[in-house]
């Protein structure tokens with residue numbers, strides 16, 4: 001973990017993410033049963049965007065043995081200050097590592113997980129204020145089923161992530177996924193900019209601010225934040 005001075009900004013009409021919470025840190029976990037749904041990309045982008053909107057200090061916690069999110073965070077070291085904290089741990093070490101982040105001063109922690117079914121992801125959901133499930137048209141039913149199962153533990157939000165194509169029926173798809181429980185949080189269109197930014201240890205909101213890709217991330221965080229604040 002690095003030690004970076006906390007940066008906090010408060011704007012009118014921008015209620016504190018932590019308002020009404022006793023724990024002192026909000027935890028968001030990305031989860032899906034299928035591989036390659038965009039968990040790592042979205043974890044990184046949510047973490048950066050949360051920092052940009054004054055919800056930091058942010059931590060990223062990689063609970064996937066592959067370690068892609070932690071590698072992305074390491075590529076940022078010495079270049080940018082945020083997310084302030086990064087860690088890579090095994091599933092068994094999740095609670096302890098989260099507590100370490102909280103004590104270090106993180107106000108928000110974004111967890112990336114290995115793909116898994118409801119049984120595997122249940123312990124993560126139990127530690128999270130929100131689980132975000134990305135999916136595209138190919139695995140919507142699976143995503144909906146996972147959301148139904150995890151919503152017994154925590155708040156669930158769905159993201160329609162058009163990673164392989166430009167989605168046509170996004171609105172309907174998002175509504176269908178969340179029909180059984182969970183929030184339709186947003187759609188992220190297909191854009192090569194995501195992979196390019198991730199390889200460079202960046203987010204599109206930093207490397208491509210003003211692009212449609214960046215706009216999708218801004219809107220997604222606005223929605224996720226709204227769901228969290230609404231409780």
Ligand SMILES: Nc1ncnc2c1ncn2[C@@H]1O[C@H](COP(=O)(O)OP(=O)(O)OP(=O)(O)O)[C@@H](O)[C@H]1O
Nearest residue numbers: 035036037038039040041162163189190191194195
């Ligand atoms: N909206 C998108 N547009 C274009 N490419 C995307 C989009 N979302 C994700 N990708 C790309 O799809 C690939 C898989 O994304 P990512 O690694 O984030 O998924 P994952 O769910 O973490 O996968 P894994 O199961 O391997 O951990 C990456 O190359 C990523 O850059």
Ligand SMILES: [Mg+2]
Nearest residue numbers: 039040064068
């Ligand atoms: Mg991943």
